[in-house]
Amino acid sequence: MFNSMDKKEFTNILRDWLKNFLERKVSSTHDILEIMVPESNLSKINSEQIKQISNYSSWEFKPDVLAILKDKSSGKLELVILNRSISALSLKEIGKINCYARLTGAYMALLASTNAVSNEVNILLLEDSIKNRVLGYEEDKQVIVFGWDEKNNRINTDSIIPFEQKDFLNS
Amino acid sequence: MTENKLTPTRAYLLGLITGRGHIFIDSKSIAIEFSHTNEFAEGIAHCPKCGWLATENNDGLKCKNPKCGHDVDPTVKKTYNQPQATVESLKSVIIPFLQTETPAHFEITGNKSMTILVLDFKDNIATFDDIIGNFSPEISFDRFHIPRAIYSAEQNSKTEFVNGLLDTSGFASPGGWLNRDGKNGHGRMRVYFQIVRNWYLPVEIDNFLRSEFSLPIHTIDWGHPNIRDGNLTDFFNTRPTSWGREHQVKFFPEYYQGFKFRISSKQKLFEELTDHNVKTVFKSKDDWLPPSKITKGKIKAYHPGEKDLRIPEPGRRHFDAFWQINLAFGCKYLMKLQSGAKRPECFPLTGDLECTESPKIIEAKFDAIRKMLTAEAEKKRPVRKGVAKKTRTEKELAEQVMYQPLTIFFAKYLSQKYKERVDTFDTSAGNLNLFLKNKNRDLLEVFDYCDKYRIRPDVVGFLEKRKAIGFIEAKITPLDLKAVGQLMGYCLVAQPLEALLISTKSPSLALIKILKARPDLLTYSPDKKIQLATFTGGKIDFINV
Numbered sequence: 001m002f003n004s005m006d007k008k009e010f011t012n013i014l015r016d017w018l019k020n021f022l023e024r025k026v027s028s029t030h031d032i033l034e035i036m037v038p039e040s041n042l043s044k045i046n047s048e049q050i051k052q053i054s055n056y057s058s059w060e061f062k063p064d065v066l067a068i069l070k071d072k073s074s075g076k077l078e079l080v081i082l083n084r085s086i087s088a089l090s091l092k093e094i095g096k097i098n099c100y101a102r103l104t105g106a107y108m109a110l111l112a113s114t115n116a117v118s119n120e121v122n123i124l125l126l127e128d129s130i131k132n133r134v135l136g137y138e139e140d141k142q143v144i145v146f147g148w149d150e151k152n153n154r155i156n157t158d159s160i161i162p163f164e165q166k167d168f169l170n171s
Numbered sequence: 172m173t174e175n176k177l178t179p180t181r182a183y184l185l186g187l188i189t190g191r192g193h194i195f196i197d198s199k200s201i202a203i204e205f206s207h208t209n210e211f212a213e214g215i216a217h218c219p220k221c222g223w224l225a226t227e228n229n230d231g232l233k234c235k236n237p238k239c240g241h242d243v244d245p246t247v248k249k250t251y252n253q254p255q256a257t258v259e260s261l262k263s264v265i266i267p268f269l270q271t272e273t274p275a276h277f278e279i280t281g282n283k284s285m286t287i288l289v290l291d292f293k294d295n296i297a298t299f300d301d302i303i304g305n306f307s308p309e310i311s312f313d314r315f316h317i318p319r320a321i322y323s324a325e326q327n328s329k330t331e332f333v334n335g336l337l338d339t340s341g342f343a344s345p346g347g348w349l350n351r352d353g354k355n356g357h358g359r360m361r362v363y364f365q366i367v368r369n370w371y372l373p374v375e376i377d378n379f380l381r382s383e384f385s386l387p388i389h390t391i392d393w394g395h396p397n398i399r400d401g402n403l404t405d406f407f408n409t410r411p412t413s414w415g416r417e418h419q420v421k422f423f424p425e426y427y428q429g430f431k432f433r434i435s436s437k438q439k440l441f442e443e444l445t446d447h448n449v450k451t452v453f454k455s456k457d458d459w460l461p462p463s464k465i466t467k468g469k470i471k472a473y474h475p476g477e478k479d480l481r482i483p484e485p486g487r488r489h490f491d492a493f494w495q496i497n498l499a500f501g502c503k504y505l506m507k508l509q510s511g512a513k514r515p516e517c518f519p520l521t522g523d524l525e526c527t528e529s530p531k532i533i534e535a536k537f538d539a540i541r542k543m544l545t546a547e548a549e550k551k552r553p554v555r556k557g558v559a560k561k562t563r564t565e566k567e568l569a570e571q572v573m574y575q576p577l578t579i580f581f582a583k584y585l586s587q588k589y590k591e592r593v594d595t596f597d598t599s600a601g602n603l604n605l606f607l608k609n610k611n612r613d614l615l616e617v618f619d620y621c622d623k624y625r626i627r628p629d630v631v632g633f634l635e636k637r638k639a640i641g642f643i644e645a646k647i648t649p650l651d652l653k654a655v656g657q658l659m660g661y662c663l664v665a666q667p668l669e670a671l672l673i674s675t676k677s678p679s680l681a682l683i684k685i686l687k688a689r690p691d692l693l694t695y696s697p698d699k700k701i702q703l704a705t706f707t708g709g710k711i712d713f714i715n716v
């Protein structure tokens with residue numbers, strides 16, 4: 001049986017995965033300035049980059065993993081936030097990261113679990129209108145949810161929601 | 172597609188949907204659940220010395236052969252990884268098979284306990300309409316019937332329909348063996364259809380297998396209080412609703428070799444169980460039909476759960492035998508037997524075709540026995556010291572205390588604001604859809620769209636005229652972003668008319684700071700937002716950040 005990982009271990013694995021993932025996916029358009037596991041709320045974090053982003057002082061929360069990117073052409077600073085759980089994801093966790101994503105206008109918002117999405121939420125998210133409301137933020141962005149395959153130490157590709165993000169996360 | 176041209180592939184798909192399908196009308200998609208509660212399933216343990224069945228006792232696995240009785244190493248059992256086998260079978264066998272005739276986009280999703288196959292028909296709405304027409308107006312497997320088209324289909328399509336049912340609702344497990352002696356051993360293996368919350372499908376499956384394939388069924392194990400908790404043991408041992416699980420239609424696999432599972436782990440287990448029964452050799456078909464007569468020893472105590480609203484009307488009463496429930500839910504074979512009985516009105520009470528006694532007298536006799544059994548069960552009720560029910564945390568208990576006053580407040584608040592009658596309920600114990608299904612079916616008729624809301628707000632208000640709902644989420648800790656996120660999740664799903672986040676404490680400073688900067692965070696649809704409030708001294712005060 002698996003599912004033996006603790007939260008801290010999982011956080012560290014995801015931090016490393018996110019680093020590799022961003023290097024593969026966004027390094028042509030963005031500089032990856034920092035990838036961290038925040039120890040305090042973002043409003044109090046000791047990062048010169050964050051302090052350059054407007055509204056940062058009201059960010060009284062901390063995602064489990066945070067990446068700071070810089071758009072190579074515009075110079076705009078962008079955030080990637082990632083939350084994790086070692087139990088099946090419920091609407092609580094999804095609602096929470098949705099709030100984080102709306103507050104920060106995150107470039108990318110990811111939610112991972114070693115048990116993927118709970119059966120109940122999985123069925124709910126199959127209804128397009130519900131999925132778009134629950135995962136959507138800003139005008140055209142969506143939180144990406146996925147399960148983590150502990151045995152093989154990689155994303156469980158069949159667990160990615162929305163489905164249309166499967167290719168993006170896998171390739 | 173006309174009824175008599177139902178192809179085997181389409182029939183298989185209808186079988187999958189009947190077993191565990193969800194229809195999403197707006198999204199033009201169908202989801203099919205493949206449940207695998209345990210990651211690993213184990214096969215049969217046979218004694219390596221004599222080949223008999225070995226079963227668990229306190230000392231581990233032991234051979235059932237009285238002349239052998241050896242300890243058996245558990246590693247003799249084969250192990251199957253169910254989630255892995257399910258995904259592999261879907262990708263390599265089931266989807267390619269369905270794709271030959273089903274113009275849909277296929278996706279797989281799920282977790283360790285369930286894999287879901289999603290068929291998206293956005294590019295082929297005619298096919299979608301054709302398929303869902305078989306189930307209309309129902310949209311979920313807990314209300315589906317066997318589609319009428321199946322009955323007039325060709326035999327190979329009927330077989331594929333059963334194959335589809337088996338892949339979703341069929342389970343082969345050595346744990347379900349029956350205590351029977353065979354010519355060459357002991358223990359008769361059974362496979363079962365697991366039917367969840369659907370009270371009509373078990374009898375339909377039984378009757379379909381009899382009428383179309385002349386196959387026996389061993390029993391239907393109903394999730395009914397008289398069947399699952401006949402002597403009230405669970406009821407008096409803090410599990411009063413333990414009976415409310417799925418129904419199981421059980422059969423002996425050796426008669427069902429004309430069917431197959433396409434999920435490889437299930438097929439392998441099915442083969443193991445079949446081989447065991449074939450080698451052990453059992454002479455009797457052990458079919459439940461004709462039913463055994465109800466004698467004094469078979470009568471069951473009255474159970475308070477008999478009146479539970481989760482049970483639909485035909486079954487919401489006392490039964491002494493499982494086959495009486497089959498009759499209540501329309502078993503045509505029993506109805507035929509009944510019509511040929513000497514006194515048809517006696518048959519449902521006794522199962523005796525020759526009975527000529529007055530039903531009133533029989534009922535009075537049985538009633539006396541049932542009452543006696545109920546009294547005996549009551550006497551055996553264990554004496555409990557202190558509170559024995561499910562242990563709740565202090566936080567849960569403190570939150571629970573809020574629900575009743577908040578329910579009263581919410582009714583008053585909503586009816587004053589919207590000038591209409593409002594029903595409010597403490598729904599904290601379970602999901603909103605199950606609350607309506609199990610406890611308030613009349614409201615479900617009006618608020619049918621809530622059937623898909625597997626969410627758990629603490630208090631829900633129902634405004635019948637508007638067909639609208641309102642939520643309260645109660646906390647005893649200072650409101651924070653986590654609490655907002657939770658209620659936001661519910662609101663984004665259900666778009667309630669009102670959503671109140673209420674705590675006995677003032678909001679955290681962090682939340683106030685966030686909301687000062689971004690008051691729009693509480694907005695869940697263009698004109699609706701979560702309202703924050705405190706509940707102190709029995710009074711609600713709304714917070715304007």
